[in-house]
Amino acid sequence: MNIRPPTLSQVAARAGVSVKTASRALNGEPYVSRATGRRVREAADELGYRLNGLARELRTGGTSALVGLISGDLANPFYSAVASGVERELRRHGLLLVTVNNDEDAQLERSLAEALLERRVRALLIVPSGDGVIGGHDVPLVFLDRPPVDHAADSVLIDNAGGARSAAQHLLAGGHRRIALVADLLRTASQRARIDGFAAAMRAAGNPEWEPYLRTDVHDAATAERVVGELLAGPEPPTALFTTNNRLTTGALRALRGRARPPALVGFDDFELADVVGVTVVAHDMTELGRAAARLAYERIGGHTGPPRTVVIPTTLIARGSGERPARP
Amino acid sequence: MNIRPPTLSQVAARAGVSVKTASRALNGEPYVSRATGRRVREAADELGYRLNGLARELRTGGTSALVGLISGDLANPFYSAVASGVERELRRHGLLLVTVNNDEDAQLERSLAEALLERRVRALLIVPSGDGVIGGHDVPLVFLDRPPVDHAADSVLIDNAGGARSAAQHLLAGGHRRIALVADLLRTASQRARIDGFAAAMRAAGNPEWEPYLRTDVHDAATAERVVGELLAGPEPPTALFTTNNRLTTGALRALRGRARPPALVGFDDFELADVVGVTVVAHDMTELGRAAARLAYERIGGHTGPPRTVVIPTTLIARGSGERPARP
DNA sequence: TTGAAAGCGCTAACAG
DNA sequence: CTGTTAGCGCTTTCAA
Numbered sequence: 001m002n003i004r005p006p007t008l009s010q011v012a013a014r015a016g017v018s019v020k021t022a023s024r025a026l027n028g029e030p031y032v033s034r035a036t037g038r039r040v041r042e043a044a045d046e047l048g049y050r051l052n053g054l055a056r057e058l059r060t061g062g063t064s065a066l067v068g069l070i071s072g073d074l075a076n077p078f079y080s081a082v083a084s085g086v087e088r089e090l091r092r093h094g095l096l097l098v099t100v101n102n103d104e105d106a107q108l109e110r111s112l113a114e115a116l117l118e119r120r121v122r123a124l125l126i127v128p129s130g131d132g133v134i135g136g137h138d139v140p141l142v143f144l145d146r147p148p149v150d151h152a153a154d155s156v157l158i159d160n161a162g163g164a165r166s167a168a169q170h171l172l173a174g175g176h177r178r179i180a181l182v183a184d185l186l187r188t189a190s191q192r193a194r195i196d197g198f199a200a201a202m203r204a205a206g207n208p209e210w211e212p213y214l215r216t217d218v219h220d221a222a223t224a225e226r227v228v229g230e231l232l233a234g235p236e237p238p239t240a241l242f243t244t245n246n247r248l249t250t251g252a253l254r255a256l257r258g259r260a261r262p263p264a265l266v267g268f269d270d271f272e273l274a275d276v277v278g279v280t281v282v283a284h285d286m287t288e289l290g291r292a293a294a295r296l297a298y299e300r301i302g303g304h305t306g307p308p309r310t311v312v313i314p315t316t317l318i319a320r321g322s323g324e325r326p327a328r329p
Numbered sequence: 330m331n332i333r334p335p336t337l338s339q340v341a342a343r344a345g346v347s348v349k350t351a352s353r354a355l356n357g358e359p360y361v362s363r364a365t366g367r368r369v370r371e372a373a374d375e376l377g378y379r380l381n382g383l384a385r386e387l388r389t390g391g392t393s394a395l396v397g398l399i400s401g402d403l404a405n406p407f408y409s410a411v412a413s414g415v416e417r418e419l420r421r422h423g424l425l426l427v428t429v430n431n432d433e434d435a436q437l438e439r440s441l442a443e444a445l446l447e448r449r450v451r452a453l454l455i456v457p458s459g460d461g462v463i464g465g466h467d468v469p470l471v472f473l474d475r476p477p478v479d480h481a482a483d484s485v486l487i488d489n490a491g492g493a494r495s496a497a498q499h500l501l502a503g504g505h506r507r508i509a510l511v512a513d514l515l516r517t518a519s520q521r522a523r524i525d526g527f528a529a530a531m532r533a534a535g536n537p538e539w540e541p542y543l544r545t546d547v548h549d550a551a552t553a554e555r556v557v558g559e560l561l562a563g564p565e566p567p568t569a570l571f572t573t574n575n576r577l578t579t580g581a582l583r584a585l586r587g588r589a590r591p592p593a594l595v596g597f598d599d600f601e602l603a604d605v606v607g608v609t610v611v612a613h614d615m616t617e618l619g620r621a622a623a624r625l626a627y628e629r630i631g632g633h634t635g636p637p638r639t640v641v642i643p644t645t646l647i648a649r650g651s652g653e654r655p656a657r658p
Numbered sequence: 659t660t661g662a663a664a665g666c667g668c669t670a671a672c673a674g
Numbered sequence: 675c676t677g678t679t680a681g682c683g684c685t686t687t688c689a690a
Contacts, residue, residue: 004391008683017661018662021659021660024659030659031659031660032659033660050446050447052387052391053447053448053449054383054386054682054683054684055391055666055685056683058383058387058668062384063383074410075409080409084404087403087430091430096427096445096448097427097428098427098428099426100416101413118379118381120383250601253605272406272579273601276606277605336666336668337667337668338667349670349676360675360676362676380667381666384668384682387683389669662690664687665684665687666683667682668682669680670680670681671679671680
């Protein structure tokens with residue numbers, strides 16, 4: 001366990017050749033005679049030799065085969081879907097994914113970025129926890145889901161405003177006026193965009209009646225459950241609900257469970273079993289979000305220069321029943 | 330973008346000291362005068378210097394701060410919960426998690442393990458895709474969810490047999506006799522253990538009537554949906570269903586949707602919204618599974634020797650309605 | 659087709 | 675308190 005693994009020079013010695021020849025043989029370079037190549041490979045096998053990627057990378061340019069992803073907890077299906085897409089795309093190019101959880105803390109995020117950069121990751125993908133500034137580096141940076149503050153950089157965003165607008169319009173079309181909006185932390189740009197999109201649609205439809213039912217900075221399912229319960233317990237409860245991410249939709253569903261006449265519900269983010277539960281959602285391809293980000297990063301790694309690019313992932317409203325419940329007067 | 334980042338010796342030169350002094354200053358070692366320390370740090374800031382972890386690690390022992398996790402797709406909530414637990418625990422110790430997806434392919438798994446070992450990960454955590462042998466290394470190995478074949482190693486397992494037995498007993502207690510068992514790939518030991526536990530309980534209860542309703546190697550939700558549909562369409566349909574993982578439970582729920590008199594259902598693995606949908610499950614703490622594995626790995630990294638250990642994560646049956654539907658004659 | 663020497667960026671060991 | 679020398683394991687010259 002604690003003995004050092006065999007080195008190339010040990011292999012070379014055993015095969016009776018120089019280190020360089022051993023190196024050539026094991027890397028499949030040309031100009032190695034068949035016999036020598038075989039001898040080296042045998043020696044390597046006997047010793048259980050494995051290349052030392054650290055040394056190689058140090059020598060060949062000081063950068064690793066690693067790409068870092070900083071996001072929220074992988075236990076959240078949104079982040080894990082993104083990570084899955086990123087990993088898939090990276091693997092195609094022989095790159096490895098290092099995932100770290102920022103715990104939604106901007107300061108931790110910065111120090112994690114620092115740790116990853118010390119490890120000489122080839123690129124850094126970030127789902128920013130808030131408005132932490134990370135720029136000023138020589139490593140390609142790609143922002144996911146939320147645009148970078150303060151400086152331009154490649155990013156992949158969801159059509160947040162458009163998606164929220166479609167949800168709003170869908171509910172308006174169902175005859176709803178008193179529509180509650182339950183949103184997550186205002187400090188994330190994606191949440192603000194969703195709220196703005198919703199508000200814009202309401203304004204366009206000349207409906208101000210939703211305003212008393214706006215609840216923001218609701219950050220977990222339990223709080224969402226409570227908030228929705230309170231909204232419905234009021235004297236003039238909303239006839240419809242729009243929740244701005246999967247966690248909040250989950251909480252709302254818990255609050256609605258068992259109610260005789262539940263309000264209409266549309267949630268941002270699709271989720272497993274939404275079809276079974278019959279929840280109308282604003283869906284978007286989270287895995288593709290990750291893939292697109294990895295692609296942008298890979299192009300930069302490959303030397304692409306040019307102005308920052310932004311990819312926007314479209315949204316689709318999927319009607320499954322909950323969003324089509326009629327307004328009651 | 331392509332200029333080499335500044336090195337320690339550049340910092341040293343700028344600060345007018347030797348490399349070693351610069352190294353000491355930046356690593357917070359003792360025996361550096363205040364003034365020198367300040368000068369070095371200033372020089373580093375001006376140059377935008379960042380330590381090169383690759384070089385450091387090569388020098389200090391040839392191993393990185395990385396731990397590898399090889400598992401199925403992170404898009405599956407089981408794997409992402411595990412990864413979340415692993416990452417949390419590793420982060421406490423300043424270790425970084427590299428996640429790779431084996432695509433359920435034993436050969437890919439081996440080559441990924443090889444790639445990670447070349448990067449000199451400090452430990453390797455594996456949720457084996459099947460019966461691929463990975464042993465024979467000098468790096469700590471921990472197996473998750475499925476025991477290693479062929480050689481002893483640390484592992485963290487779920488009480489598969491016990492959980493399946495409790496599901497079986499629960500359904501038997503509800504008066505069911507014709508109980509369908511829908512299981513995933515037989516080549517994974519965890520699936521076999523679940524089937525065995527179920528079968529043992531049936532045998533103990535003297536009930537052979539489930540046997541015609543055994544379906545195995547059902548690997549995705551769509552297939553599960555179809556299989557369950559077929560089971561229920563038969564002349565003498567089962568009155569209850571046991572699905573052996575979250576994907577299959579999802580499929581079963583889709584098949585059951587809208588049925589007037591659905592059979593009872595118990596699923597292995599808890600999942601988001603199981604409470605909302607009212608699904609009785611055999612639950613277990615997947616995040617803790619990951620944490621425990623990371624802990625075992627960390628102890629080995631720290632030099633712990635001794636025989637392989639096995640941690641078993643207990644299961645709990647959570648009754649939520651679907652598993653309590655009575656048997657109809 | 660092969661090898662010797664140099665050095666990637668850092669730290670350990672030993673002087674001063 | 676600070677500096678010098680050596681070398682981690684590999685690849686890149688350049689020469690044989």
